[in-house]
Amino acid sequence: MTAVKTESVERPEAGPPLLDVRNLHVTYGSGASAVPAVRGVDLRVEAGRKLGIAGESGCGKSTLALALLRLLPASATLSGQILLDGEDVLTMKWGRLRAVRWAGASIVFQGAMHSLNAVHRIGDQIAEPILLHGRAGPAAARTRAGELLEQVGLPAARADSYPHELSGGQRQRVMIAMALACDPRLIIADEPTTALDVMIQAQILRLIEKLVADQDLGLIMISHDLAVLSDTCDRLAVMYAGRVVEEGPAEQVYESARHPYSSALSAAFPRIGDLSSRHAPRGLPGDPPDPSALPSGCTFHPRCPAALDICATEDQELRVAGPSRRAACVLVEPGTAAAPGLFGGADEARSTS
Amino acid sequence: MTATTDSAPALSPRALTWTRRRQAAARFWQQYRAHRAGLAGLTVLALIALVALAAPVLVGKDSQSVTEAPGGPLEAPSATFPLGTDQFGRSLLALLVWGTRVSLTVGLLAAFLSVAIGTLVGITAGHFKGWYGNVVMRITDWFLVMPTLVLAIALATVLSRSLWTTVLAIGVTTWPTTARLVRAQTLSVESRPYIERSRALGGGHRHIMSRHVLPNVMPLVLAQTTLVISTAILTEATLAFLGLGDPTVVSWGGLLQDAREAGAVSSGNWWYLAPPGLAIAVVALAFTLCGRTIESVLNPKLGVSR
Amino acid sequence: MTTTPPAPLLSAQSLEVAFPGRRGAATARAVDGVDLDIRPGEIVALVGESGCGKTTLARSLLGLVPPTAGRVTFGGEPLDYAGRALKAYRKRVQLVLQDPSGSLNPRHTVYDAVAEGLRIHGYAGDERAAVAEALSRAGLRPPERFFLRHPHELSGGQRQRVVIAGALVLEPELIVADEPVASLDASVRGEILALLLRLRDELGLSALVVTHDLGLAWNIADRVAVMYLGRIVETGDVEQILTAPRHPYTQALLSVLPEADGDPVILTGEPPDPSKVPSGCRFHARCQVLASGEAERAGVADACRGQDLPVLDGGGAAQVACHWAAATTQAPAAG
Numbered sequence: 001m002t003a004v005k006t007e008s009v010e011r012p013e014a015g016p017p018l019l020d021v022r023n024l025h026v027t028y029g030s031g032a033s034a035v036p037a038v039r040g041v042d043l044r045v046e047a048g049r050k051l052g053i054a055g056e057s058g059c060g061k062s063t064l065a066l067a068l069l070r071l072l073p074a075s076a077t078l079s080g081q082i083l084l085d086g087e088d089v090l091t092m093k094w095g096r097l098r099a100v101r102w103a104g105a106s107i108v109f110q111g112a113m114h115s116l117n118a119v120h121r122i123g124d125q126i127a128e129p130i131l132l133h134g135r136a137g138p139a140a141a142r143t144r145a146g147e148l149l150e151q152v153g154l155p156a157a158r159a160d161s162y163p164h165e166l167s168g169g170q171r172q173r174v175m176i177a178m179a180l181a182c183d184p185r186l187i188i189a190d191e192p193t194t195a196l197d198v199m200i201q202a203q204i205l206r207l208i209e210k211l212v213a214d215q216d217l218g219l220i221m222i223s224h225d226l227a228v229l230s231d232t233c234d235r236l237a238v239m240y241a242g243r244v245v246e247e248g249p250a251e252q253v254y255e256s257a258r259h260p261y262s263s264a265l266s267a268a269f270p271r272i273g274d275l276s277s278r279h280a281p282r283g284l285p286g287d288p289p290d291p292s293a294l295p296s297g298c299t300f301h302p303r304c305p306a307a308l309d310i311c312a313t314e315d316q317e318l319r320v321a322g323p324s325r326r327a328a329c330v331l332v333e334p335g336t337a338a339a340p341g342l343f344g345g346a347d348e349a350r351s352t353s
Numbered sequence: 354m355t356a357t358t359d360s361a362p363a364l365s366p367r368a369l370t371w372t373r374r375r376q377a378a379a380r381f382w383q384q385y386r387a388h389r390a391g392l393a394g395l396t397v398l399a400l401i402a403l404v405a406l407a408a409p410v411l412v413g414k415d416s417q418s419v420t421e422a423p424g425g426p427l428e429a430p431s432a433t434f435p436l437g438t439d440q441f442g443r444s445l446l447a448l449l450v451w452g453t454r455v456s457l458t459v460g461l462l463a464a465f466l467s468v469a470i471g472t473l474v475g476i477t478a479g480h481f482k483g484w485y486g487n488v489v490m491r492i493t494d495w496f497l498v499m500p501t502l503v504l505a506i507a508l509a510t511v512l513s514r515s516l517w518t519t520v521l522a523i524g525v526t527t528w529p530t531t532a533r534l535v536r537a538q539t540l541s542v543e544s545r546p547y548i549e550r551s552r553a554l555g556g557g558h559r560h561i562m563s564r565h566v567l568p569n570v571m572p573l574v575l576a577q578t579t580l581v582i583s584t585a586i587l588t589e590a591t592l593a594f595l596g597l598g599d600p601t602v603v604s605w606g607g608l609l610q611d612a613r614e615a616g617a618v619s620s621g622n623w624w625y626l627a628p629p630g631l632a633i634a635v636v637a638l639a640f641t642l643c644g645r646t647i648e649s650v651l652n653p654k655l656g657v658s659r
Numbered sequence: 660m661t662t663t664p665p666a667p668l669l670s671a672q673s674l675e676v677a678f679p680g681r682r683g684a685a686t687a688r689a690v691d692g693v694d695l696d697i698r699p700g701e702i703v704a705l706v707g708e709s710g711c712g713k714t715t716l717a718r719s720l721l722g723l724v725p726p727t728a729g730r731v732t733f734g735g736e737p738l739d740y741a742g743r744a745l746k747a748y749r750k751r752v753q754l755v756l757q758d759p760s761g762s763l764n765p766r767h768t769v770y771d772a773v774a775e776g777l778r779i780h781g782y783a784g785d786e787r788a789a790v791a792e793a794l795s796r797a798g799l800r801p802p803e804r805f806f807l808r809h810p811h812e813l814s815g816g817q818r819q820r821v822v823i824a825g826a827l828v829l830e831p832e833l834i835v836a837d838e839p840v841a842s843l844d845a846s847v848r849g850e851i852l853a854l855l856l857r858l859r860d861e862l863g864l865s866a867l868v869v870t871h872d873l874g875l876a877w878n879i880a881d882r883v884a885v886m887y888l889g890r891i892v893e894t895g896d897v898e899q900i901l902t903a904p905r906h907p908y909t910q911a912l913l914s915v916l917p918e919a920d921g922d923p924v925i926l927t928g929e930p931p932d933p934s935k936v937p938s939g940c941r942f943h944a945r946c947q948v949l950a951s952g953e954a955e956r957a958g959v960a961d962a963c964r965g966q967d968l969p970v971l972d973g974g975g976a977a978q979v980a981c982h983w984a985a986a987t988t989q990a991p992a993a994g
Contacts, residue, residue, distance in 0.1 A: 056844040057815075167929050168709075197708040197871055202915035202925045224845050231917035261846075268845040271918045272877045272901050279856060281878045283849015287814040303846075366774065366786050373768055373807055546761035553721060554776040554825070555749035557742070564775070568766050 016086050018186055018218040019045040019068070019105070024080035026060070026067050035292045037063040037076075039242035043220075047185065050212060050219040052229030052250060054265060055239035056288045061222045062110070064239075065190045068220075069101050085185065102129045105186035106179040108172075110194065115175060116163040122174050123149075123159025129181045148177040152207060169200035176207065186218040193228070205232050226266045230254035238262045241289050241299040244318065248325030258327035260304050298330070306331060384650045391646025397639040405453040412447035417603055419443065427615065430624050437624035439608075440615040448603050449628050455604040456636065459519055460586035466524030467585070468531050468578045475535025476570065480543065480562050490536070497529040505588060509597040516599050523588050531577050535570055542569045572651035579644030583637035590633050605629040666735065667696035668865055669720060669752065669833055670973060673729035676712075676719050685934040689715040690726070691889030694973035697833065702859060702866045704876035704897070706912075707886035710930045716886070717835050717869045721754055750780060753826035757838035759818035763810040769794070770806040773825045780829065789828055796861075797824035798854055816847035823854065833865040834858075840875065852879050873912060877901055882975055885909050888931050888941045890970065895977030905984040907948045939964045940982060948983050957986045 026038040038060040045051045055061045066072050068082055070089055082089040084104055092100065106129075109115040117125060126148055127141035136144060146156035152173040163171060172192060179187055189208065193201040209232060212219045223229050229236055230250040237247035238261065246259040257263040264284045270277035286303045289295060295302050301311035310330060318326040385391055404411065422442030423433075430437045436445040478489040505522040512518040542548070543566065551561055592598050593606025594613075608629040612618075617625040676690040689712040697703050707713045718724045720731055722738055722745055731738045738748060756762045763772050773790045782789065794802035797820040810818055819839065826834055836855070840848040856879055858864045868880060876883045876897055883901065884894040885908065893906040904910045911924040926945045931937075937944050943963040946954070954960040959982040968980040979985075 056846060169929065197930065198873070198912060198915060199708060199926050199930070202923060203927075206925060226845075227917040265845055268848050270874050270878050272873060272913065272916065274877075275898075277878060278898070279879065281849040281852035281856070283851075283853070284846040285850065287816055287847060288844055366770070369768075369770055369806060376807070546756050546758055547764045549723070550754065550756060550762050550822070550825070551775065551779075552723060553749065553754035554829070555746045555779045556775070557746070557779075560779055565764055569764070 016083065017044045018047045018085060019043065019220070020081075020083040021068070022081040022083070024064070024067065024082065025078065026063050026072065027077045028073075029075055030077065033292075036242055036294075037291055038067065040080075041239075041242075041244055043237060043244070045186065045218045045220060047218050048212070048216045049235070050209075050221065050233040052233035052236045053220060053222045053239060054224065054226050054229055054236060054262075055222075056224055056265075058241070058288045058291055059239040060242040060291070061239050062190055065107060065188050065220070065222055068188060069105060069107065070097060071101075071107075099133070102179075102184060103133055103182040104184060105188060106182065106184040108175050108179045108187065108189040108192050110191040116171060118163055121160055121162055122166070126159070126174065126178050126181055129178065133182050135182065144181070145177070148180055149174075151180065151211065152177045153203075168196055169203065172196065172200075172204055173207065176204075176211070180211065180215075183215075184217070186220070187212070188220045188222070190222045191224070192221065194223070201228070208232070224265075225269060226254055226262070227269050230266075238265065241294055242291060243299070243328065244326075245300070245329070246321075246325075246327040247318075248322065248327075252322070252325060258321040258325065258332050259329045260306050260331075261300050262327075264305075298328075381650060385646060388646040388649065390642045391650075394639040394642030394646065397635065398643065401453060401457070401636060401639070404450055405457050408450050408454055412444070412450050417443065417448065417451055427617075427620075427622055427625070429622075436628050437622070439611060439625060445608075445624060445628060448608060449605070449632060451603045452605045452608060452629065453632070455516065455599075455602050456586055456589060456606070456633070459516055459523075459589045459604070460582050460636075463520045463523035463527075463585040463589065464578055464582040466520060467527040467581055468574060470524065471528035471531025471577075472535050472567075472570070472574050474528065475532040476539050476562055476566055478532070479536040479539025480558065480566065493529045493532045496526070497533070499526070501526045502588070502591065505592060506595065506597060509592055514597065514599055516602065519589055519592055519598055522592065523585050527581060527584060527588075531574070531581065534573060534577060538570050538573050539566050542566050572648075576644050576648035576651065579640045579647060583640045583644075586633060586637055586640075605633050665698050667973070668699045668734065669697045669867070670732045671695045671716070671720060671729065672732065672973070673970065674716070674719060674726050674731065675728035676715050676724060677727045680934055687932075687934040688889050688936055689933050690719065691933075691936065692729075692970040693886075693889075693891055694970055695720075695884060695891065696973035696975075697865050697867055698975070699832070699865055700859060700863050701882065702855070702868060702880045704880035704883045705867060705869045705886060706871065706873060706876055706883055708871060708930045710888075710933060711886045712889040712933065713869045713886050714837060717837055717867060720867065721752060721835055722748055723754075746780070750776075750829045751831050752833045752835065753829060753831040755819075755822055755826055755834055755836040755839050758842050759815060759822050760810060760842075762822050763818060765810055767809075768806065769808050769810070769813075769821050772810075772821055773828055776825060776829045790824075793824040793828035794821070796827055796858070797821070798850070799824065814847075815843050816850060819843060819851055820854070823851075827858070827862075831864070833867070835867045835869070837869045838871070839868065841870070841872070855879060873901060873916065885912070888936060889933055890941065890968075890980065892942065892971075892981070893979045894971055896975070899977055905979040905988070906942075906981045907946050907983070908942050911947060939966055940968055940980075942981075954983050957983055959983050959986045 021041060021043040024038055024041045025036070028035045028037055041064060043051065053061050053064070063072065067078055068089065072078070078090055084100065089097065089100065116122065123142060123145045126145040130136055130141040130144055131138065142159070145159055149156050149159055154170060154173055166174065192208065193204050196204065205228065208219065211217065221229060221233055230253070233250045235247065236250040236253040237244045238253065238259065239245065240261050246253055246257060246262045253262060254266050257266060264282065267282040284303045289299055297313045298311045298316050301307045304311065308330060316328040316330055318328045319332055321327040321332045419441045423444065424438040424442045426438065426440045426442050428434060428438040434444045434446065436449065439445055439448065474489055474493060478486045504526045508522040509518050548561060548565060551565055589598070589604065590606030590609065593604050594610045596610055598604060598607055609626065612625040615625065671693050674690055674693045675688070678687045678689055680686055693716060705713045705716065715724060719726050722731070722740065725740055733748065733752065739745065770790055773793055774786055777786050777789060791802040794805060799805050799817065799820050813821065839855070840851050843851060852875065855866060859866065868875065870876065880897050882895065883897045884891045885906065886892070887908050893900060893904065893909050900909065901913065904913055911926050913919055914921060915923040915925060924947050926947065928945055940963045943949050946963065948954050949960060949963050954963050962982040966982070968982070971978045971980055
């Protein structure tokens with residue numbers, strides 16, 4: 001049970017948040033072969049705010065993204081509440097769900113190379129959700145597709161191209177244009193820049209930031225790169241083995257993590273200029289856990305550099321670790337700051353003023 | 354992670370390879386068992402193989418002899434002759450059992466010949482590409498569009514009439530399909546990174562084709578073989594029916610031809626026509642079921658329902 | 660180091676690799692004149708975006724792609740592309756690819772994958788012992804537990820260790836690693852990179868690491884070479900180049916990293932096409948220094964547009980191929 005609700009410190013919000021996920025559980029399969037992918041996750045996103053979700057393979061972040069629009073296969077069981085603008089997605093009727101998909105919230109999928117149909121022109125693919133939602137006729141939809149392409153930085157004339165004629169970065173822009181087609185209030189971007197070059201990645205991130213700011217959208221960005229998330233998002237949630245293990249304002253979580261896993265994740269991508277990481281790559285032993293065979297107690301304990309005896313037997317709940325910050329670690333005393341050098345010196349090296 | 358469970362404490366590389374092969378075979382059998390259709394096909398095939406092998410014991414060598422025929426011509430089925438007799442008075446059941454040997458042998462040999470040629474052509478064409486690949490594929494295309502039966506008939510006419518001619522005729526006319534499939538699979542396998550790694554390790558053409566491409570192509574070839582066997586048996590039957598088979602041996606197709614010549618169709622002697630035809634169909638079906646099951650076990654993505 | 664540095668182990672000299680265009684299209688000049696030396700016990704990072712030619716350069720250093728001009732020398736001797744000599748070369752320079760799941764044949768066990776190199780070269784000694792040792796060195800202990808496993812039973816990090824073991828078993832002197840940790844989880848990267856460093860320290864293994872990730876170069880490399888459109892535009896010691904870059908392209912790449920101070924310089928447009936190399940400095944079409952007028956003020960704008968730059972020397976000194984950088988270092992920039 002999460003005892004303390006996080007308060008948003010930056011802006012007082014009137015009304016319900018855009019997205020409010022409460023105690024979400026997602027399990028694949030049933031009976032003996034049930035695999036828990038998401039094990040009790042709480043999240044909140046307000047309009048115009050950006051939440052980053054960080055984690056590696058098997059942590060459940062992609063499952064979470066798909067669950068938000070009930071896009072998981074039939075073999076998945078979901079419980080909890082997903083309140084999108086006050087309405088619970090999990091109990092919506094089919095017709096209402098279809099209306100909400102793309103018009104309430106939309107997804108920019110991972111691997112844009114394979115998410116576009118190779119035999120259709122991109123203009124038609126962008127217009128497709130507009131037509132499906134009955135928002136406009138074919139001619140108006142094509143015009144709108146052209147406008148969307150301009151918004152994402154491509155000339156409207158490219159609407160007649162096929163996906164293979166575009167580069168990776170251009171395809172990702174098309175995916176973003178598609179996500180905006182029905183004027184959603186929330187965008188979920190699942191690893192939007194993973195396969196792209198550094199420069200193109202910067203272009204795409206800047207584009208996403210601009211669109212979110214211009215249209216006052218909510219954004220959930222999922223990535224394994226903590227540095228990118230801390231730069232782009234306001235708040236950051238780190239997931240491990242289906243649970244959120246730390247969350248808080250993005251810069252704080254990145255620079256002075258309270259949970260040893262978040263600390264290791266941010267140390268994995270060294271800061272250039274930091275001499276302590278020269279010839280000293282930092283990582284964790286072992287591998288991210290298999291969701292079907294999770295360790296006992298705190299699921300992170302086999303790999304944790306600061307594990308205590310109690311960690312093998314007792315699982316940890318999220319506890320308050322600072323103003324609007326929570327971390328699920330036994331070493332977090334509510335209200336105290338992180339002891340420097342606790343997790344192998346990662347915090348010392350990047351201590352900011 | 355403790356070190357107590359050592360899977361191979363002191364085995365030589367040879368023993369390791371055999372252990373791996375045993376484990377792979379056991380896994381394969383476990384998955385195969387779950388497909389009912391495949392099991393049915395396998396059971397039928399096992400029975401038929403048993404019958405073929407035990408033919409001398411079951412019905413005696415002399416039941417084929419025309420001169421010592423036990424019964425009268427074209428007798429209807431009775432207690433002594435469960436399937437009646439042919440025009441020479443021989444028990445049709447005995448002839449059917451003997452015919453199993455020929456049909457199976459020719460079918461299997463022809464299929465292996467066809468698949469061997471097809472695999473060799475396919476792998477080399479896919480691996481070497483360039484002008485060699487182009488030339489070979491054009492030859493394959495040429496053979497592909499030729500009517501198989503016509504070519505088989507032509508070959509059987511030119512060469513002497515024997516079982517080997519039949520095997521040869523079927524073998525050299527049906528290999529193009531396998532060749533095309535294997536070539537496509539070879540091209541796909543060779544685009545994988547582990548082929549580049551093998552080259553970087555120093556592997557030459559022979560190493561890559563035999564250690565990497567062939568094992569990855571084998572599942573396809575295996576499934577294709579069982580399907581080709583069905584075709585081969587049917588083609589053999591057709592050739593025999595058309596009078597181009599070996600006249601000295603009894604085969605199912607030969608029985609059908611004899612039946613036609615003896616006027617079994619017009620005189621309503623169904624016991625002469627139906628059993629050989631049914632036998633051909635049953636064996637072809639059994640091989641097809643096994644082939645499809647092997648395909649779906651080795652390539653789970655095909656998702657054939659059990 | 661004031662004494663002469665040791666002779667390079669692997670060296671590219673005026674290397675050019677061009678691919679003919681399809682159906683009459685222009686030739687793609689993937690590598691357009693590169694000098695690069697890798698000395699024994701050194702880790703060199705080759706950095707650049709996709710399409711810059713770094714992958715082609717790495718493969719031509721391995722002998723997998725023959726050059727159209729220039730040559731590759733190993734231990735002072737030029738590469739012999741004839742069959743037997745090339746095969747012998749393979750024992751001394753090995754390759755580790757990006758995608759560990761694709762690099763291993765799914766039908767082979769770990770033992771077969773590692774022993775493949777030994778079998779190709781007809782290893783006369785105890786094969787089993789050599790495989791076990793290579794697996795231990797790569798961090799998979801006890802090695803016997805992994806002999807009969809298949810790649811799909813292992814995690815991404817373990818698969819990459821198997822690939823590294825397969826390269827180590829031939830006792831090479833140099834490893835070319837193409838994006839060795841790009842497909843791996845973030846928390847696993849550190850271990851694999853630490854392994855490469857350990858191999859350098861214990862075995863004296865040199866490495867050429869091809870990557871787009873500057874953080875990786877900062878982590879493990881001694882020298883870095885930044886590539887753009889087939890040429891190396893800046894090279895030198897990692898600590899110097901990545902903290903005080905002189906070429907505008909390097910500066911732009913570093914400025915867009917999330918932790919960088921100041922305004923990011925986000926270059927517009929796409930990485931360029933190697934079949935359409937611009938005249939003059941090949942970077943001038945996207946160069947922020949030219950676009951902002953700084954080059955004009957330094958008096959080199961015409962040179963940028965019209966005058967091609969010489970190929971940088973392959974040695975270890977810090978060098979940069981830029982008219983503006985050359986002009987402004989003579990007279991230190993004001994302010």
